Amino acid sequence: MVELAGEILNLPIPPHDEVLPYSESCTDKSVHxxxxxxxxxxxxGDDNQLGIILEIQREKDKRKRFSWPA
Structure with missing residues (x-):
């Protein structure tokens, strides 16, 4: 997934030793x-290098373009 994200988004991926699953849950200031x-x-090592959030879109819905920048 990390290499694919780098290719699709044309982002440099920093050197890293491991890729760990992380919580998919977040809360904003309005408690959403x-x-x-x-x-x-x-x-x-002990340093975080990059976090990747994956949100799959199954159809083109222009409203969703602005729902996940949060």
């Missing part, structure tokens, strides 16, 4: 629950 489909954290 936000849940992603998948989240991973790339780490090098």
């Amino acid at each position: 629950d936000l849940n992603a489909d998948n989240v991973v954290l790339c780490r090098a």
